[in-house]
Amino acid sequence: MQLDPTWNLAIALGVLVVVGTLVAAWGRLRLRGQVVVAAVRAALQLAAVSGIIVAAIQQLWSSALFVLLMFTIALITTTGRVGTRNAWWWSGLAMASGAIPVLLVVFITGTAPLNGFSLIPIGSIVVGNMMTAHTLAGRRYFPELRSNIGVYEAVLAVGLPRRRAIWMVLEPVAAEPLVPTLDSTRTVGLVTLPGAFIGVLLGGGTPLQAGASQLLVLVGILVGQVLTVTVVLRLIGAAKLLPADLRDRLRP
Structure with a gap:
């Protein structure tokens, strides 16, 4: 599946993170914001690593x-x-x-x-x-x-x-x-x-x-x-x- 980094994607991700955080709090899962941190880290890391992979994959x-x-x-x-x-x-x-x-x-x-x-x-x-x-x-x-x-x-x-x-x-x-x-x-x-x-x-x-x-x-x-x-x-x-x-x- 191919997705473009559009506002639609940003909205979907934001909604999912909010839902996950709220349900985790309601369920007393004691994640302490880990859903948000994990999602933000994933976004930043994937953005950073994309350029590295393009270079590394050549050799x-x-x-x-x-x-x-x-x-x-x-x-x-x-x-x-x-x-x-x-x-x-x-x-x-x-x-x-x-x-x-x-x-x-x-x-x-x-x-x-x-x-x-x-x-x-x-x-x-x-x-x-x-x-x-x-x-x-x-x-x-x-x-x-x-x-x-x-x-x-x-x-x-x-x-x-x-x-x-x-x-x-x-x-x-x-x-x-x-x-x-x-x-x-x-x-x-x-x-x-x-x-x-x-x-x-x-x-x-x-x-x-x-x-x-x-x-x-x-x-x-x-x-x-x-x-x-x-x-x-x-x-x-x-x-x-x-x-x-x-x-x-x-x-x-």
């Missing part, structure tokens, strides 16, 4: 640097959200473990040409979704560990290792960070027609080409998130990827 090396910059910002964002900035390198490893294999498969197989026009859009989709997986995992696993510290200590008390104690707490919720992506993949075409599909159609592609593009995106995201979440679990089990408070409490 493979500059496109790779741009994707690396996006990865860095994603890492800062997700570690701040889940409280693992004290262990950001492990968070980075988990995200890279999901993003790099997917990108390698896509480009080594020749599914997409290795150039800036492919690397930036595909890289941004993959990196963004690995950030989401890391955030969902951290926000599910760390509260679970905090609220079940007694189970963890009981398992240690019977002589089992720390990794096993942590896994016994997290095993029932281990797959939960993947539920949104699993649902999106299972219901594609039946509930939603995602952006890649619509984008190819509006760009003049055939429905078959649009379906192929969307399938690649969905499967790549799903597999990448499975890898990221699995690495997150392993790093938590080794007591490496933990917020500061849990690092102290989960000592053997």
Whole structure:
């Protein structure tokens, strides 16, 4: 879908932000103006980044640097959200473990040409979704560990290792960070027609080409998130990827 930056767009965005803010306040969601801040930041960032992309996309090396910059910002964002900035390198490893294999498969197989026009859009989709997986995992696993510290200590008390104690707490919720992506993949075409599909159609592609593009995106995201979440679990089990408070409490 192509939209021009007209007053109609400005009015629509303003109405949406006002509605979101008012409903958030009515629902006591405690967002404290985050809807407005997020919308304004999105507008400013997209305006600024448009010119950078035009320049970066022309060369493979500059496109790779741009994707690396996006990865860095994603890492800062997700570690701040889940409280693992004290262990950001492990968070980075988990995200890279999901993003790099997917990108390698896509480009080594020749599914997409290795150039800036492919690397930036595909890289941004993959990196963004690995950030989401890391955030969902951290926000599910760390509260679970905090609220079940007694189970963890009981398992240690019977002589089992720390990794096993942590896994016994997290095993029932281990797959939960993947539920949104699993649902999106299972219901594609039946509930939603995602952006890649619509984008190819509006760009003049055939429905078959649009379906192929969307399938690649969905499967790549799903597999990448499975890898990221699995690495997150392993790093938590080794007591490496933990917020500061849990690092102290989960000592053997």
